[in-house]
Every structure is written in C-alpha cells, then in structure tokens.
Amino acid sequence: MKKIEAIIRHYKLEEVKNALTEAGIQGMTVSEVRGFGRQRGHKETYRGAEYTVDFLPKVKLEVVVDDGELQKAVETITSHARTGQIGDGKIFVSSLDEVIRIRTGEQGGGAI
Amino acid sequence: MKKIEAIIRHYKLEEVKNALTEAGIQGMTVSEVRGFGRQRGHKETYRGAEYTVDFLPKVKLEVVVDDGELQKAVETITSHARTGQIGDGKIFVSSLDEVIRIRTGEQGGGAI
Amino acid sequence: MKKIEAIIRHYKLEEVKNALTEAGIQGMTVSEVRGFGRQRGHKETYRGAEYTVDFLPKVKLEVVVDDGELQKAVETITSHARTGQIGDGKIFVSSLDEVIRIRTGEQGGGAI
Amino acid sequence: MKTLISARLIFASILLLVTGSFSFAEEATTTAAEAVAAPVAPPKLDTGDTAWMLVSSALVLMMTAPGLALFYGGLVRKKNILGVMMQCIFLMGMMSTIWMLWGYSIAFDKGIAGGFCGGFGAVMLNGLLPEFGKEVPHATSIPDLLFMVYQMMFFIITPGLICGAFAERMKFSAMVLFCALWGTFVYCPVAHWVWAADGWLFSGKYLALDFAGGTVVHLTSGASALLCALMLGKRLGFGQEPMPPHNLTYTFIGATMLWVGWFGFNAGSALAASPQAVYAFVATHLAAATGTLAWAGIEWIKRGKPSILGACSGAVAGLVCVTPAAGFVTPGSAMILGVVAGVVCYVACTSIKSKFGYDDSLDAFGVHGVGGFVGAILTGVFATKHVSGDALKSGLLEGNSQQVVNQLIGAGAALGLALVGTFIILKVVDALVGLRASQDDEIQGLDLSQHGEEGYIFY
Amino acid sequence: MKTLISARLIFASILLLVTGSFSFAEEATTTAAEAVAAPVAPPKLDTGDTAWMLVSSALVLMMTAPGLALFYGGLVRKKNILGVMMQCIFLMGMMSTIWMLWGYSIAFDKGIAGGFCGGFGAVMLNGLLPEFGKEVPHATSIPDLLFMVYQMMFFIITPGLICGAFAERMKFSAMVLFCALWGTFVYCPVAHWVWAADGWLFSGKYLALDFAGGTVVHLTSGASALLCALMLGKRLGFGQEPMPPHNLTYTFIGATMLWVGWFGFNAGSALAASPQAVYAFVATHLAAATGTLAWAGIEWIKRGKPSILGACSGAVAGLVCVTPAAGFVTPGSAMILGVVAGVVCYVACTSIKSKFGYDDSLDAFGVHGVGGFVGAILTGVFATKHVSGDALKSGLLEGNSQQVVNQLIGAGAALGLALVGTFIILKVVDALVGLRASQDDEIQGLDLSQHGEEGYIFY
Amino acid sequence: MKTLISARLIFASILLLVTGSFSFAEEATTTAAEAVAAPVAPPKLDTGDTAWMLVSSALVLMMTAPGLALFYGGLVRKKNILGVMMQCIFLMGMMSTIWMLWGYSIAFDKGIAGGFCGGFGAVMLNGLLPEFGKEVPHATSIPDLLFMVYQMMFFIITPGLICGAFAERMKFSAMVLFCALWGTFVYCPVAHWVWAADGWLFSGKYLALDFAGGTVVHLTSGASALLCALMLGKRLGFGQEPMPPHNLTYTFIGATMLWVGWFGFNAGSALAASPQAVYAFVATHLAAATGTLAWAGIEWIKRGKPSILGACSGAVAGLVCVTPAAGFVTPGSAMILGVVAGVVCYVACTSIKSKFGYDDSLDAFGVHGVGGFVGAILTGVFATKHVSGDALKSGLLEGNSQQVVNQLIGAGAALGLALVGTFIILKVVDALVGLRASQDDEIQGLDLSQHGEEGYIFY
Ligand SMILES: Nc1ncnc2c1ncn2[C@@H]1O[C@H](COP(=O)(O)OP(=O)(O)O)[C@@H](O)[C@H]1O
C-alpha cells in the first residue's frame, strides 16, 4: 500500500477530487499547508514595515492506495493539478506498512 | 521506529489521548484535516446555491513509537476511536529511518 | 530521497527557514499542528471550569531532500530550532519511493 | 359556506392589520396609554424625550444582536455558533410579531383574570395608532407607539437570555415554540404585574420597585433558564470533554456592546431625557465598572490572573444587578451593587454550579437569575427618594424596611410563575416536537444539523 | 503667465474651501434650504429634532461600515474579505468628499437642464454655512447643514450596495472610478427628481412616494448591480468550484447592524423626532421582523431547515422593501410588506438567478433591486394619510389608484437612468482602466493582489 | 480601639458613597457646575441637548470597546489579542471608578496648587447629585452629572490609547498601575488647564483652543506612548520575525466604529444639540474622509496599491487631527486638516519610526501624538469666529497670529507634563512590580501568560 502526498493549489482541489473519484479512488484526506519552492512569496507592507511572506497557501492531499492503483492515482493528480505555471506543486510517494480501518478492524488493502 | 497516523473523529480525540497516555505513550502530534471515504459529506445551500461538502472535519493524530510498542498503540487507538458507525477513520503505519530530539540531539528510540 | 518532518516552535520557524535556504534547501512545506511530549500543557479556567490543555501549538516543517543532503538539512534544523528547553521538538526522517513535480512531470531528485 | 366564512375572516384580519383598528374593542382605546408608568404625566410630546427613546429602542435591539449573540456565540463551541445567532435573529422576527399581535396587549392593557394579565383591548396595536396631527392624550411625553416599540425590544431579549441555558443541544423547532409560549404566558403576565398601571406590584400595598426589568427580564429569564438546564439535561460529553469558549474575542465584543446598549435599557426606562435618565445612566455605568473589577479581582486573587471572561462576566453581572435599581439609587450605591453582583455571581457560576452539577451552558441562571434576584433585593435597600423624587420609592436605608419585603414578594411571585410556567411549557413542547436535538445532531453541531450551514470556512 | 493663473486658481479654491462661500453664487444661498421636504416647515431649530438627526446620521454611516462591510464581507471567500472592506471605507472617504464638493448641489440645488438635476449654487456647501447665532431661515427644524450631512451618508452607502454585484473580481481602480461617476451622474439626478423641492417626482402630477430611498437608493443601486454583474461576467470557476460564504458570523453581525442602523435611515427620514418618525421606526422594525420569518419560513418548508443566511437575507429584504413606505404606512401594512419582500426576494435570489445564470455575487440585485421595486409599488398601495397626515400621500387601498401608476413611473424613470447611466459609465471605465482584475489577481484574491494584505493570519 | 475607628471610617465612607454628600465639603457644591465651558450658559435643562449628550456618552464608551479594542486587537499577533481587549475592559472598570472617586474633582473642581489641578471639593461626585425636581443652577443646558459621565468616557479612552505603544509586552499589573497613576497625575491636571473654568489655558492670556481633546486626549497619550515604547524597549524578535497584524478585519471594524463613535466625541463636545454640534459633526466626518483618501492615496502612489490598513490609519489620523478644531472650523478647513493629518502621520508611522527604530507597536505616537500635535497647531490657524461665534476663537487666517503661539504653548505644556509624568510613573511602576512580562511570558503570549485564556479556539 502506498501513501501519496500531493501539495497542490487551492483552487485545483475540487477538480482533482472529482477526477480521483471518477478514477475509482474512494477516500482521501486534505489539510491546509503553506509552502514555497521555486515559487517564492510576495511582500506585504503594514504601515511601512515590510515583510516577505515566503510561504504560500497550498493544499496537501493525502491518498492511500493499493500498489496497483498508484500509477493511475498519480497520473490523475498530475494531469488535473497542472496549470504549467511555477507553483503547481509536488507529489511524494511512500510505502505504508499497514492500514487499519478503525470501524471494523480490517487490515491491509481491504481497509482502504 | 514506526509512525502511526490515525484519522479519527474530533470528539474522540480526548478519549484516545487519555488512553494512549495511560498505555504509556508519552508524546503525540495532532492536526486538523478534512476527508472522506465511505462516509460522504452533506449538502449546504446558500441562497439557493447548493454545494456538496465532501470533506468532513477529522483529526489526524501522529504518534511515533518504538517497534515494540506499535501493536499496543494501534490497538489502543482502534478501540477508543471506534463508534461502529461509518466515518470512524483509518490508521496508517509506516517506518521511520531516524528520529532526533532537537533539544538534545539524541537519536533513535531514546529520542521518542 | 528522504522526507524530513520536524516539529518545532512557532517563533523558530523564520530562523530555521532562513538557515535552510542558506544551506541550499530550496523548498519546504509547513503546517500548524498541536502536540505534547515531555512538555505538557497548561490549565485554562473558564468561569470556574478547569481544562487541561495538553496540546501546545507547534509548527510542522516538511522538507524533502536528496539522500546526500539529508545530514546537512537535519543539522541545520537541529541547531537553529534548539533553545535547550523542553519542548524544542522532534525530527522524523523517512524514505520516499518517488517524487514528482506536477508542473513538468519530472521525477526523482530533479523534481525536488 | 365554511370557506366563505374563513375567507371573510382572513379578509377581516388583513384589513385590521392594515388599518390598525377594529370596532369591537373601540372602547379600550385609551387603556394602553394609561398603562404607562408616569406619576406626573406631561401631556405634551417632547422632541428631546422622543429622540432619546428612539435611540434607546435601537440600543436595546442592538443588545440582542449583535450584542447577546456575540456574547453567547463566543462561549459555545465552533460548531454551534450559528445556532446561537439564529436563535437571536429569529427571536427578533418572532417576538416582535407576537408583541405587535397580542403581547403588548396582554402585558399593558387593562387587567383581566383578576389582574393576572392584561386584556385584549390593544391587540394588534388597537388604539395606539393616532391619526396624524390629532392631539391624543399621551401617557408620557413620547408617543404611546414609541413606548410600545421600546417595550417590544425587551420582549425580544428576555427569551434570548434563556437560550444561554440550553445552548448547544436544544432543537431549533423546540426553541421557537418554547419562546413563543414563554413570552406569552410568563413574560407578559409578569410585565403586567410589575409595570402596567393597574399591576398589583406597580402600586398599592405590594409596590415592588423594578426600574428597568430586573425582575421582569432577568429574574424570570434566569429562573426559567435553570429549569431548562435541568430538564434538558447536560450536553453530551459534559464534564469529560473540554468545552472551552471557541472565540473569546466575540464574547468580549458582545459584552461591551451589551454594556453600551444597556444605557438604552436602563436610562431609557426613564422614558424621557430627564435628570432621572442621567442618574440611571451613571448608575448603570458604575455598576458595570465595579462588577468588572470585582469579578476580575477575585480571579486575580484566587487563580493569580484576572481573565477576560471574568471581566466580561463581571460587567454583565453588574449591569443585571443595577437594572431594577438604576433610576432609584445614587451613583455610590450603584458601585456597591456592582461589587456585590460581581462577587455573588462569581460564586454562583463557579462553586454553586459545579456543586450541583447542572449544565447551565452559558450561565444564564448564574448571571441573570442570581444577579436579578440580588438586584431586586438591593433595590429595596438602596432606593432613595433623593433620586426619584418619589417618597414611595425609598428603601431600607431610608428606613422603609417594608420595601425589602415587597421586593421579596415581587421577586417570589415572578419566580413562581417563571418556574411553573416554564415547567408546563417545556412539557408541552417536549410532547409536541421533542426538546433535544438527536445525539448525532448534537455531535455534528447545531449549525449543520439545524441550519445546514457552517460558521467559519477559513480554509 | 499660465502658472500665475493656475496658482491664483488654486489659491482661490483653497480660500473657498476654507471660508465656504464665494461671490458668484451668492444669490443661490437659500436654494438648498428650500429643497428639503417639509410641508409645514417650522422655522425654529429644535434641539430634540437635531439630536435625533445627529444620531440618525451616525447610524446611517454605521450601516456602511461596519454594517454592510461585514454583511458582504462574510459572504465572499476569505481571500477577498479585505477587498470588500476597502471598498466600503474608501467610499466613505471619496463619496463624502464628492458630496461636499458638488454632489449635494447637483442633488438638492434648484434644478437645471429642465429639471434633470440640481445646479451648482450649493457647490462646496455654499449657502449652508451660517454664521454663528445668525438666525437663518431653515427649511426644517434642523440646521440645513445637518440635512446635508445626513444625505451624505446615503450617498456613501448607495454605491456600496452595488459592490455586492461585482465582488471578488472588479479591479479596485475601476471600482473607484465607477462609483465616483455613478454617484454624480446617476444618484444625484435621481435624488433630485425624487427629493428636491422642485423635483418632478417630488410633487405635482407625477408625485411618487419614496420616504427614505426605496427608489433613490435601493432600486437604482440594485438595477445597476444587475448590469454590472452581466457586463463584468462571472467569477472564475463560478458554478464549478464551491463558493460558500467564508464567515457567516460576519454576515450575521453585519445584517443585525444594518437592522439597527436602518432606524436612522428610515425613521431619520422624518427629519424630526416626530410621531411620523415613530411610525417609520415601528414600520421598519416590523418589516424586518416579518421578512426574517418569511424567508426563513420558506426555507424551513422547502429544505427542511431555516438557515441563518436566509434569516439575515429576509431581514434585509424586509428593510429594503419598507424603506419607501416607512413614514406612510401603518405597522400592519409594514408587516405585509416584510412578508412580500421575504418571499419575492427569496424567489429572485434562488430561482431567477439560477435560471438566468448571471453571477450577482452577493445578490445586490436580488435583494435591493427587487426589494426596492416591490417596495415602490406597495408604497403606492398601502400609503395612508392616517399616518402622514397628507391627503396626497395615500395609496390604492384608500382609493387613490393613480398612486400606483405614479410609483411605476417613478421607479421606471429611475430604472431607466440607472441602466443607461451604468452602461455608459462601465464602458468608459473599461476603456480607461479596465473593469476586471487579471485572472491571476482574481485567483490570488483581491486582498493580496489589490491591496497587498491578508485578512486573517491566524497561525 | 483601632478597629473601632477603622470600622467607623469604613462605615462613614460607605455612607458617603451611598448618599453622595459629606459635610466638610458642603461649601464646594457649585464648583463643578461652574467649571463647565459655557460662554452664554442657558440655565434651563433642555431635553434635546440631554438626549444628544446621553447618546454621545454612550458613543464615546463604544470607542474604547468594541472600537479601540478591535482596532488595536487586530494589529497584534494572535497570541496577544485578549491582552489588548482586557486592557480596554479593565480600564472601563478602573478609570470609571477613579473618575467617580477623585478624578473628576481633580480635573474640574476649583484649582489648587496655583492652578496645577482641581481641588477635592467634588470628590465622590459631591455637589453633583441634585435632589429630584429641585431646580439646581446648571452650568449648561444638561445636568452637571451628565457632563461628569461624558467626561468619564474620555478619561477611559485616553490611557487606552497609550496601550498601543506597549502592546504585546507589558505586564498586566504594570499596565493597571501605570494607567491609574497616569490618569490621576497627567490626565487630570492637563484636563484642568484646558477645560476647567479657571484653567490657565481655558481663558485669559494663554487661551488655547481644544474643542474635544486634541491636546488633553491625543497629544498627552501620544507623547506618553512614545516614552513608554522607548522605556519598555522593543518586543522580542522585533525587526527579525515578521509581526504582521493577525486580523485586519478586526482593525477595520474597530476603525469604522471609532469613526462612528467620534461623532459623540467631537460633536458631543458642543454639550448641546446645537448648530455648533452640527459643524463639529461635519468637520469630524470630512476630516476622517480626507484622511482616508490621503493615506491610502500616498500608498497607491508609492507602493502601487492602497492598503486597508492605510485607509483605516488615515481615517483615524484625520479624526485625531480635527479633534481640537471640530467646533471652530469650516467643513472646508476640516478637509484640509484631514489631508495634512493623513500625510504627516503616514510619514511619522513609516519613515520616522523606522529611522529611529523605536517599537511603538501600534503607532500610538505616530497617529495620536503626531496627529494631536498637528491638530493643535492647525486649530490655531483655521479657527474662525464664523463657526463658534466667539471672536476670541479665531486663528491665523483671520489675522490672529497670537493663537498659533498659544496653541504651541498649550501643546508644549501638555507635552512637558506628559513626558515628565510618564517618566516618573514608569520608574515607580518598574520599581513596584516591574514593567515587562518575562521573556517566556512574552513568547507564550500575553493571553495565556497574563490571563490564562486563548482568544480563538477554532479547531
Ligand atoms: N523540497 C521540498 N520539500 C517539501 N515541500 C516542497 C519542496 N519543494 C516544494 N515543496 C512544496 O511544493 C510547492 C510547490 O513547489 P514550487 O517549487 O514552488 O513549484 P513547482 O513544483 O511548480 O516547481 C511548494 O509551495 C511547497 O509547498
């Protein structure tokens, strides 16, 4: 089982969510994050005091999938989160040892 | 060392935290997330415009434990976060390469 | 490729960010978390009702780096986030299977 | 045939609504005008008094919202903030309508049922809508219609105060039904006793002093609140989960808006921009001030730090306590009232509540019930003819020990009706629609379950 | 030579600014004074009336901010909250300045251009600044200068209402230019027609009733809002992304502040603390009350739960609708107006909008345009001389069917000028600076892109 | 024996508190009444004037909270929001109590110590509490007690303004002590000089104009604020960590509430609903308007976008600057004052502050100190007898160049006392309880460390 973490733009979330759902991915978790990379922040001035706001608001999407679904999921995210402009975000993939569904205690692929 | 990520219901956090503490787990980190799976969201209507709010508020609990404590921790979470109704959440377990305590620079199990 | 997750104090974020940037780390993601470990929370009283607030606000910093940069990054974080007092936080290091840059589709080290 | 009759009925009542008069009650026209408290009634309208009462009416409305809505709203959990606000705005709609249709009449019309409440002569504002320019005998120096709308604002906020007791768990439909019935069967009678010209507490043997509604507003709502808290039971997780205020900044904004609005409530109750209004204004402000210091001060001593919730609570406690006394006491007495209120309500909200273990979520009883009761008694102690110019309105300190007894009688009677009335109404509402939101709804929060909306969407 | 002349010009106009009078217009001094609506003008200043109008002016300003700013601000997405607030405070600065410099004169000075608008005799408040103590013939019982500043507050809020239609996407510079032009070329002429002593709708054959600005304020702004929404096009992602209100607690606070402030708007329009002001106060409050109940009630029936946004919208719809009628109708009629407004505006904001698919972001048209229109017509139905004492001010129900026709003419004329004017002004502004923020700016949010700031930094 | 005496003392002072009079000062009864500024004092109470002053008092209280509390509260970091709010509400409690007990007397009683401050004749409102109905010679057309409570509101907000300078780092106990001493030893004397009937700046050779408190309120608090900022030192991390406003929406709400409340502050200072009050109202509004435009305009030119913080700051700067002038200048002059204030305060808050590097956290000095000073001077330039009807109250433009000198003397004297007084008081407070919160407390935030509470719990 793989965990996909995707940092994407806010206004792409709805589109990506829908695409993933259509692709058969049944669950996901999102959280608010702020980040920077190539795309750096902006300056804000408050009564003459200038602050560089490096961190830009992004959304982190976490999707856990069976190994077989990994590629489809990654491709779906990539294609729908892309605008082609700096700041589109990253996808990080890692392996999970175990997945448990709290309600039933099911483990492994069935728990996803 | 293992990292346990558990997506649970808000109002179960207090109970799970207490149970984990009693079970000897000494530290944890939580964050606000929103997610869906089997349990889908609800509809909200604002002046006739209807939105499907898919993502429901959940809490993500992160607990890092020594390999030996993994099972106890997972069981504690499972049993205390469970209500038996759809939406109880998931537990994801992964392996960590290293843990460092910033204050002392300690590494490995002692740093947890 | 490694993922570094560091739980640090709020007011250290700016310093750590600058130090990492100077050390050549080009991107990172932060999120708001709350946690406890050795450092436990405080009591809050509202009209006589006393609550123990266990979870203290912290910042979680996520940095993905090439294996070769891992040590430098960890050391930079450790040294700049340290105050020597309980509650400085933890660093968790794990391995990533893959990194993708959404904008270009690049994979692996080049995508970071 | 039946449809014809009901069509005529509907037509008749719309006509009545529009024209504001109807024949069968023509003879009752002057009743409401007489019902107003005015010992030496000046018959001519005064623009200054009218201006002040227009403003006061607006201020008392502002107390309900945004004032009370923010004060209470900040204290609940995030998932119930809209529930609180909705209660306030819906009451603004519903109680106003009821007051216009029959509430005012039941409160201020000539007494029926042995003086238990007013009659139906002023239903639909009958007799309150003078023709332009026609000289009408006014009970005071302001139009009677203005008195009506000023009193309407009190009718709105009083059930709003009770909402603090059952916050975070009562069904919205139950709240609506409860408040409509409570307003009609508890508030209106008590208002009649205390403020109507022929009310048994307004004059005569049992004359009980209540300048701006300590008994009518605070004591009745506070006592009813306690009963609501007891009969609805505790919130799920009470005592186990933490339930801290989700937004104390709102509570602060609300408390300070209440403070400002209370000038309309208390100084407005002079019904004129008179020296007595000034006295009431000063008393109100000083009681709030010393209430703030007292509550925050106790905390400073007992827990090492004064809290903002304490300061806000103290201010409101002081304001509640000075309400019945405002136009009858000196500024110095008002300061004492504020201190006493701060101390006593602090004890009520901390020790007493935790001792008995009821879940008066936002301390509607602890602040309004207790503060209102203390205020009623102390009014009987500190009232002075020096301020009101009325020898009948003096208290224990001026040797009139009977006044304290009368205050107790008044408070006791109001308390009795409030408790009995609330009990019956809750039982009725429970039978009709059920009192509590379902467990799932309560866990999800009233915002989503009762109104399908979320308060803050900050992401 | 040229510099010398312009230096003299600058000097002259500063002098004029400071002294507030200039010779070439000396003969126009009494114009503004006459322009005020006052059938039986009492020539002596009255402190009570003055007090009430000072307060009313403050209340109407409070309607724009914090009132409207919060009401609208809560409805947009988080990234545009400051954009909304900035529009409000900037309009407070700019429209006040324009009103002082030329707006008041164009609205209330003696008509020029065949009565299309007022002249320039009261430019820079010429003739409004009496020397201390000098007895000046006042049009009413308050100083003319107070009438000027009271009307200024209306001039601020009216373009503010339009902002609801193009929220979240208009460039700030375009908004500024648009409002300056719209105020001058649309608002001032319509205000002249309806309220100036020699306005063609104010008296005579086409007498159209508009007590507090149903036509001048709400209908013109609402109609213009619709055109703005159409000409600017939809927000990016409209209909695809969810765009729920980011902070309904703000919307609630704003709505209730509007409610309170509206007493200044409507009851203040009596220009005195008179029985008519009291009538207007009561009508205003009751229409808001029944509007709340109506909108929330429909939702309760149709979607199973009443929403707080519905309650707030209903309150505002009721307030809008009663605005032209406030000082002319009985409390009962006001309740009917509120119900009608709640129902009709509900339909406008839900069915109609979704049918035609325009993006009137915050329903400036659906509430103010539609509510204003309905109010204008119903004023012609329900107006009664019983309340205003003026036989000319009675409506259909008193047999004056002509009044409904006149109301339609008045509304139609205002609508016409609003639409034509807005069309031309938008074209001009588009040509000069462009109407919409760039796509990137819109995605980033107006707060950051137009003002370089963020609303909430809660982390 | 000792306990007996102290028991009698306590009893005596409670009696005194309740009855509001005591024998040893009986002869001073009329002092306070005379102290009020009223050239042609009408001896009869006027309900219109009373109504307006009741409202004005409420408005000025609203300026402190929610107004100032939100304006300042939005500018600090999230962890210090309650700290700011607590300062405001605690001052409402404490300063009111002090004013009642001795502050009013020291400010407005007949001068002692060579006119340095008032005496003790009006301690505990002695002589201000007329018996009901007894005709008392009033200094103005409102009860003296109303004047007292109106002035009380100024006594509350002035130290509140200083809090902006030491926000986010001063200990709560130190703040409390500082404000109590500062109010007594700085505010009261300056108020006596400027506003008491026998104040040396109020009339005579050094007559300095200060209509509503430019010098008394803004200059003294602003100057003291600068010294506080310097003596407390910078916030931890100042210049290194970003410290942006955590909630600009609060700052906006606060600023616009200040704007609305300022009508009570300035137009209320006419002490009547008079034409002068109207002048003051208009001047206040227009200065705020042009201040907004000026500050936002500079930003628009210099950084490409106008900011909402700039607009809010400009509004407040304009309001501060017009405060001493409000009842003395024409609307046109007020507009000039607003522009000047916007520009000068902008420079003070940006260039000057960053040049000298002091940490005046919320620009209490930059806005109130600088704006107050500029206003004092410009009042001497623009004052015109045309508005006030008092030939003594005219400025440079009417040829009275002496007035500018007098304004400088007045401002200088107030500045001197403010700086010396603040310095000594800070030293004393530092010695007694220490000025700054501990480093840990400051990092944790004042909300938790000083009050044990959190502002927002949104999760
Ligand atoms: N090395 C990194 N570690 C963690 N997060 C990163 C890293 N680099 C980028 N990110 C996240 O990805 C987001 C987009 O990255 P950025 O480099 O700006 O754009 P792009 O991926 O289009 O080149 C950043 O805002 C940040 O949240």
Ligand SMILES: Nc1ncnc2c1ncn2[C@@H]1O[C@H](COP(=O)(O)OP(=O)(O)O)[C@@H](O)[C@H]1O
């Ligand atoms: N595939 C997934 N990847 C990431 N998070 C998931 C996934 N499936 C579920 N979740 C998270 O777990 C929560 C509960 O899942 P859900 O399927 O609704 O309930 P249950 O676990 O009881 O079947 C979701 O709200 C979501 O946050």
Ligand SMILES: Nc1ncnc2c1ncn2[C@@H]1O[C@H](COP(=O)(O)OP(=O)(O)O)[C@@H](O)[C@H]1O
């Ligand atoms: N076992 C753990 N699992 C997850 N997070 C932890 C764990 N232990 C500590 N943390 C996080 O690290 C933070 C600091 O830990 P703490 O033990 O208080 O300080 P220190 O690292 O200085 O000993 C905590 O607030 C919590 O967020």
